[in-house]
Amino acid sequence: MSAEIICVGTELLLGDIVNTNVQFLAKELAILGIPHYYQTVVGDNPTRLKEVISIASQRSSILLFTGGLGPTPDDLTTETIAQHFNTPLVEKSEVIEDIQRKFQARGRQMAENNRKQALIPEGAAILPNPTGTAPGMIWQPQGNLTIMTFPGVPSEMKRMWVETAVPHLKSQGWGKEIIFSRMLRFRGIGESSLAAKVNHLFDLTNPTVAPYASLGEVRLRISCKTTSETEANTIIEPVAQEIIKIAGEDYFGRDDDTLAKVVGQLLRNKKQTVGVAESCTGGGLGGMLTDIAGSSDYFWGGVIAYDNRVKIFLLDVSPEVLEERGAVCDIIAQQMANGVKKRLGVDWGIGITGIAGPGGGTEVKPVGLVYLGIAGPNDEVESIKCTFGDRSRDIIRYLSSCTALDKLRRKLY
Amino acid sequence: MSAEIICVGTELLLGDIVNTNVQFLAKELAILGIPHYYQTVVGDNPTRLKEVISIASQRSSILLFTGGLGPTPDDLTTETIAQHFNTPLVEKSEVIEDIQRKFQARGRQMAENNRKQALIPEGAAILPNPTGTAPGMIWQPQGNLTIMTFPGVPSEMKRMWVETAVPHLKSQGWGKEIIFSRMLRFRGIGESSLAAKVNHLFDLTNPTVAPYASLGEVRLRISCKTTSETEANTIIEPVAQEIIKIAGEDYFGRDDDTLAKVVGQLLRNKKQTVGVAESCTGGGLGGMLTDIAGSSDYFWGGVIAYDNRVKIFLLDVSPEVLEERGAVCDIIAQQMANGVKKRLGVDWGIGITGIAGPGGGTEVKPVGLVYLGIAGPNDEVESIKCTFGDRSRDIIRYLSSCTALDKLRRKLY
Incomplete structure (x- = not known):
């Protein structure tokens, strides 16, 4: 049937x-x-x-x-x-x-x-x-x-x-047994690497485990067919917990959890706030954070510093470093993060500067090169170099924002 | 075959x-x-x-x-x-x-x-x-x-x-006779109103004209099947020009033209620059503007002023007005537009403040109420009240950014 x-x-x-x-x-x-x-x-x-x-x-x-x-x-x-x-x-x-x-x-x-x-x-x-x-x-x-x-x-x-x-x-008798499923979501690990780690679970029949690739994250779906949600949980949860343990910090959430939602929840729990300083993403990270209703609890705002003058005027980025090293480098990312943190008075500042393309790339600084800066509550500031490769402008921008959220997430654990 | x-x-x-x-x-x-x-x-x-x-x-x-x-x-x-x-x-x-x-x-x-x-x-x-x-x-x-x-x-x-x-x-020989089409794009007019205006064209057979509704805009597709682009233009262009004449300023572009692209081109032609001050859109308008490669020619950046403190710190919005009238009102939208224009030193400043929901609405200021502010080169500043109704958060945010771009577009003609 x-x-x-x-x-x-x-x-x-x-x-x-x-x-x-x-x-x-x-x-x-x-x-x-x-x-x-x-x-x-x-x-x-x-x-x-x-x-x-x-x-x-x-x-x-x-x-x-x-x-x-x-x-x-x-x-x-x-x-x-x-x-x-x-x-x-x-x-x-x-x-x-x-x-x-x-x-x-x-x-x-x-x-x-x-x-x-x-x-x-x-x-x-x-x-x-x-x-x-x-x-x-x-x-x-x-x-x-x-x-x-x-x-x-x-x-x-x-x-x-x-x-x-x-x-x-x-x-006609349908709907007595229905399919329940949980989608586990991961970031920072490729589909094939995650699959290799949980390979022994793909042969399970109740529940079943199947991988899904999606831009910027990997998902595993655990499904079972049963008559009640309680029973479904009994079948699914042990497998979910095993996977979560194997994946470690690369696991970030389940079902409707997005990176922005998870980061928001972590900030809310810690009563901390965040601000953003965006160059190549142009507002995309702020957009992601404010997609979440109630994000005003922890997101104060930020600066879209697309032009270098805005980096100087509103983020106190050093004109000398801009001149010497260009806008796309680790120090500028750190200065942007620090700048927005201090100007807004928030606990965390995130800076993003990079080359989203399609033009503007050089041999030394190719399209897809993005630096993230994260300034935290204890005055520590870190920069992360990302190489997203020669992909489309919107994908590079999207992955930049996702990666920034993911790095902050790991710091909030 | x-x-x-x-x-x-x-x-x-x-x-x-x-x-x-x-x-x-x-x-x-x-x-x-x-x-x-x-x-x-x-x-x-x-x-x-x-x-x-x-x-x-x-x-x-x-x-x-x-x-x-x-x-x-x-x-x-x-x-x-x-x-x-x-x-x-x-x-x-x-x-x-x-x-x-x-x-x-x-x-x-x-x-x-x-x-x-x-x-x-x-x-x-x-x-x-x-x-x-x-x-x-x-x-x-x-x-x-x-x-x-x-x-x-x-x-x-x-x-x-x-x-x-x-x-x-x-x-392999495919694509010799192909379907050519032009999509004309409109904003500020409903599908049925536009259809009523160009009703006499829907019975054409070569080219054909068909309407498409899409969120935040209306489109008309003009298509014909022929062997060369030159011939297609001869068939399509007279009809396109007739429609453009009928639609007036509600026509904003064709094919891949987005509002952000059209506004960008108008700014580039005038050698003018723009900055944004975003509250409820949280960076979405900046994201839309910087979706366009080369937008650094005219877009300098802006401030994501999600929290009122950021409106005060970085946009010089009046704390008294915020206190008295709340963040969602015409004066704050104007002050945000003026603030970003002055802080950045750009020709145009756009401010957006509103209630994207799902929470936060009141009887006087319901979900979907958004004020736009536009400050221009001659020190004029205007505010526009939009009521997008009780729609979803992402739609209200999207329409807010689109409307802001559309209002700026009309000022740039």
């Missing part, structure tokens, strides 16, 4: 829209514990849609369709499904009445082509659409095969899913 | 991420004029992946794979493809060397499991990955079938597509 999601729409093949429907349904299936192995996208073409239905109905037992339920001639999901299973369409008078009511409420007349939306295969049940004119259906055209159709409009699809499809699936 | 996109990754089946790769590739195929009828997503499971390859290779002649090229045991796209076509894998020493070089550049050692990434089917060519460790391949395992593989990391995939895959496809 497994589900397959089939999205119908030429706009998806043209790349005009991003397919958020499939992500929503995929998540929902995972929560209900319904296995789901394939997603297919096909255009508004009856021949190819029929072929897709034929393949899917052989390998999957629940087919979820989105799109192609509208009133226009190119909307042909329902009739193509009916044709594939050699079943005639019947007109549902209650759907016609519902559509007429909705048009009236908007002060309009139902168009003749909306009548098409009331046709469903003989034997199928209406899957009501409370907000739009296109209802879906729930149909069992053959033993061990359930078909559900939804419109492509995400808000309509979601409401129909929650209000009718989920209760129906639960009544 | 048609292409099929096959995305491999259990994270897609679990709904952990939204599949932006498939949208990117779909758009690119449309531009090249390569027909594309199916998209398939399958998990990291060799049996099911083999089945998908079998189906796709019968109905499509170009298969584009994303995902499953990493170093861990569950990354098995390459080996499964090779197995399906009964072809042995060979180790490419140049890939090993490339991976080692990349690890060295980041000051790390290559892990043993990265060696796996150098295996490709005998007869296949490397599809180089300039930024990551996972190269792809271009392979013709049988007549009339071309396979290309890409990693799942979007930035790596995109660069490989642009730098290697597109030239390869063009050398």
Whole structure:
């Protein structure tokens, strides 16, 4: 028993829209514990849609369709499904009445082509659409095969899913066992190095452990299928704790924890404050820190010192060092960190200066070279040299901010 | 001859991420004029992946794979493809060397499991990955079938597509008649209002005109299919000019023009400079301005004045006004704009102060209330009240920065 999601729409093949429907349904299936192995996208073409239905109905037992339920001639999901299973369409008078009511409420007349939306295969049940004119259906055209159709409009699809499809699936026995998972998040270690350290856990079956790479961090997901959150914790936590112990300080948080959130929590616990002095990131680190609601508890602000004059005017950076060594060096990063710490009167100052590119690199100071400065409460100040390589400007800027947060995090432990 | 996109990754089946790769590739195929009828997503499971390859290779002649090229045991796209076509894998020493070089550049050692990434089917060519460790391949395992593989990391995939895959496809004769389009971009007018103004153009067939709504702006796409850019311009430009005339100052740019880029160009032309004083945006406006390479020509920097003390220390905002009226008001926005303008010695100062939420709103000053201040070269200073409504924190912050840029843009005309 497994589900397959089939999205119908030429706009998806043209790349005009991003397919958020499939992500929503995929998540929902995972929560209900319904296995789901394939997603297919096909255009508004009856021949190819029929072929897709034929393949899917052989390998999957629940087919979820989105799109192609509208009133226009190119909307042909329902009739193509009916044709594939050699079943005639019947007109549902209650759907016609519902559509007429909705048009009236908007002060309009139902168009003749909306009548098409009331046709469903003989034997199928209406899957009501409370907000739009296109209802879906729930149909069992053959033993061990359930078909559900939804419109492509995400808000309509979601409401129909929650209000009718989920209760129906639960009544069929699904959702008793659901998938719980924890995402553990790491920074400062590559995917392959972390994988090598926890390699013995990848063969586990309950829970399962799987790695995910993502820009600036590595993630491990621990999942299990069970009936209650308490039981899930009993299964997942020992493995989580083992991984956290192995990873040491490279582990920074789980699930929704971002570096900015974790650093914020650590600062709040210590009743300490931070300010930033940003050159190449231009405000990005401040932006990351203030993404977190309530960050005013520990983040006071800072200086965007993009031009060297601002470094001198507002951060008291030495004009001589700027002249001699240039803005991208360890001393300037330290002076920026110290400068913002002193000017603002905060406990921690972070300075970032580097070459984000694409221009401005030299052999000695290539694109991707970034110096971080961290000035702390005991007057110590440190600089860290980062070489992010010849990557894109936005990635270098993003990684600079992430690394700065990560270095501060380690100092706050 | 048609292409099929096959995305491999259990994270897609679990709904952990939204599949932006498939949208990117779909758009690119449309531009090249390569027909594309199916998209398939399958998990990291060799049996099911083999089945998908079998189906796709019968109905499509170009298969584009994303995902499953990493170093861990569950990354098995390459080996499964090779197995399906009964072809042995060979180790490419140049890939090993490339991976080692990349690890060295980041000051790390290559892990043993990265060696796996150098295996490709005998007869296949490397599809180089300039930024990551996972190269792809271009392979013709049988007549009339071309396979290309890409990693799942979007930035790596995109660069490989642009730098290697597109030239390869063009050398095969694709892309002679291609779809050219111009995206016109507007701000300060709603989608329906703009649509009403240019309604007579939506029935055109060559070029076509279609509206796209996107956060903080409205776009109109003008497209035509033809063989040369010159011809495309002849078809598209008259319509573009008509729309630009109708939209007036609400039109701000086309294609890759962002507000930050357009404002930057206007400042550069006038040889003027700008600085920012950000409270609720916390650095986001500076981040937007410095997203643009070369922004140091006109952007000097600014102050992130998240805490009121920073507003007083570094922007000379009046403590009395702060006390009496609170930080979110027109006078503070003006004082912030003036303060940064004077402290930095720039031509334009922008101040932003508001309530981004979700907490901190009151009946008088609800979430979404934002004041912008703009101080200009002739000592004039203006404030603008924005009410973005009870939207999410990140949207309110984003729209605040966009609106500030848009207001400055109109002053620079």
